[in-house]
Amino acid sequence: MEIALFLVGLAVAVLAFTALADRVGVPAPLLLIAVGIGASYLPGMPEVHLRPEVVLLGLLPPLLYATAIQSSLVDFNANRRAILLLSVGLVVFTTVGIGVLVHAMLPGISWGSSLAIGAVVAPPDAVAATAIGRRIGLPRRVVTILEGESLLNDATALVALRTAIALIAVGSQNVVAWRVGADFVWAAAGGVLVGVVVFVVVAWMRKRITEPVLDTGISYVIPFFAYLLAEEIRASGVLAVVIAGLLLGHKAPILQTAQSRIAERINWRTIAFVLENTVFLLIGLQAQWLFQDVGDSTLSAARIVAVCAATLVGVVVLRMVWVFVARYALVRPGPDPHVGYKPPWTFTFVLGWAGMRGVVTLAAAFVIPEEAEHREVLLLIAFTVVAGTLFIQGLSLGWVARRLGVPSPDPMDDALARATILQQASNAGFAELEKLEFEDPHGVRELLDQRIDQRNFAAWERLATTADEESPSELYSRMRRAMIDAERRRVLEIRLSGTVASEVISEVLSMLDVEESMLEIAHQNHEELRAVTARRRPAGEVCDDLEKYSVAETSDAGVCRECLEEGTRWVALRECLDCGHLACCDSSPRQHATAHFRETQHPVMQSAEPGEDWRWCYVHHLTA
Secondary structure: HHHHHHHHHHHHHHHHHHHHHHHOOOOHHHHHHHHHHHOOOOOOOOOOOOHHHHHHHHHHHHHHHHHHEEEEEEHHHHHHHHHHHHHHHHHHHHHHHHHHHHHHHHOOHHHHHHHHHHHHHOOOOHHHHHHHHHHHOHHHHHHHHHHHHHHHHHHHHHHHHHHHHHHHHHHHOOOOHHHHHHHHHHHHHHHHHHHHHHHHHHHHHOOOOOOOOOOOHHHHHHHHHHHHHHHHHHOOHHHHHHHHHHHHHHHHHHHHHHHHHHHHHHHHHHHHHHHHHHHHHHHHHOHHHHHHHHOOOOHHHHHHHHHHHHHHEEEEEEHHHHHHHHHHHHHHOOOOOOOOOOHHHHHHHHHHHOOOOOOOHHHHHHHHHHHOOHHHHHHHHOOOHHHHHHHHHHHHHHHHHOOOOOOOOOOHHHHHHHHHHHHHHHHHHHHHHHHHOOOOOOOHHHHHHHHHHHHHHOOOOOOHHHHHOOOOHHHHHHHHHHHHHHHHHHHHHHHHHOOOHHHHHHHHHHHHHHHHHHHHHHHHHHHHHHHHHHHHHOOOOHHHHHHOOOOOOOOOOOOOHHHHHHHHOOEEEEEEEEOEEEOOOOOOOOOHHHHHHHHHHHOOEOOOOOOOOOEEEOOOOOOO
């Protein structure tokens, strides 16, 4: 009963303080760690020990899988060189560097124990990186690299830790270098193999399953099955989970039904939300007994503080050195597909500063055997690095990004891309419709045209910059949501009467919920764009080209002359602010506005659609 009450209290605390963090604008991981540290000293608080098997088997696989299925395999592949250099090269570099540092500062400690703590503190945490990085709005390429790095680096760190523990057990003189290399290669290759096998098996099953509940139930088993299967053959369970998750997430639109995808997405977001925030609270709850154990150490307090502080500084400095050397000597990245230009050095600095450690570091520390020299100090080092990087780097990351002028993703760019993609998707749909042979006595084709046009118009309307005027799609959303509220009330009245089967009532309510959720997403996007529109005009927030050109009056009767000459149709018109040339947008078949820029190098164009006055810089890929 005590354990059950503690778990319930833990869940309530996680939900309450996460909600509080959102209200006060503090990153939830940092607040939860602080609360955990304070709670660990409360009278009557049970002593919480994070056992390695609980974290490495119970928490790590579902957290990694939840992140992996939401990660883009395309973006992952596009940044694979940077990701591998960080997830493998940086982990080895940090392991050796911290191992040398600790070995020099702690008297009588073996190389095995020194390298073990180096491996423990080497990998940044996927949960911490994405939770803080997404909240403050880091560039997408930086977030992609952080996600990819922290999904794979745990595997490298755990293999390095396994090797270091072998050094502790048998001594460095009995460890063969080639065997260490072979173990690492097998751990990586075996993990990838198991991940691919799990993907193939699950993909075969999902092609034959249409029930969302059963499909989601299978997804709960996947991370644990992949992890255990890989560990059984002494391969990397972490890598197996990540590979399976990446492939299944990438193929989900083909393998699963729409209902299954929605159910799985919501369920795993909920699981990740609860687990990742619980992890941070549990990290803080370790504080009291960790400090108590260190008090019994034979080392002086000054030396313990010095080695903890030096290790914290060391992991930050080693990461910063590695990312700059790797970027300019090895990666040499090309233009970012999201922004259109090569990332500046400021992106690299932010990537280096975003090296927060998390639960894997703390859990891996407990794997260090009891016979290791100064084990209590090694555990405190791990805790110091986790708490220190989360508080120092986590709290300052947003400030650093702003000071360096690192831009966050622009919702206006997203709205433009969304509208363009929907337009191209609609063209493909209408092309398929033309191939179908059907009789249409009821005007279904006209209804399809109206609904597709309504969807596309709503997407383009989100680019409107009039902050105090309600667009047609917003008016539709507001009116339809009011209607749905009334419809739901009536359905609930019918349910109370007991005259209709409950299954039918549930089905109708689900239909209303799906429609309302789509309207709510659109409404949230509108509100976000309005907020951006209100603050994107001041000087200093746009490039020099956008500052140079002011909004111009456009004609409602404009045409794309090139489209008329070629016999094609345009979707929307854009006007060059240098010469006034009107041409079609990039969602139009011929993309004459972009062609005009390539021919003339005139940098800024403006929407020539009624009610829109947003501008776009072709040189810097910025919207204003």
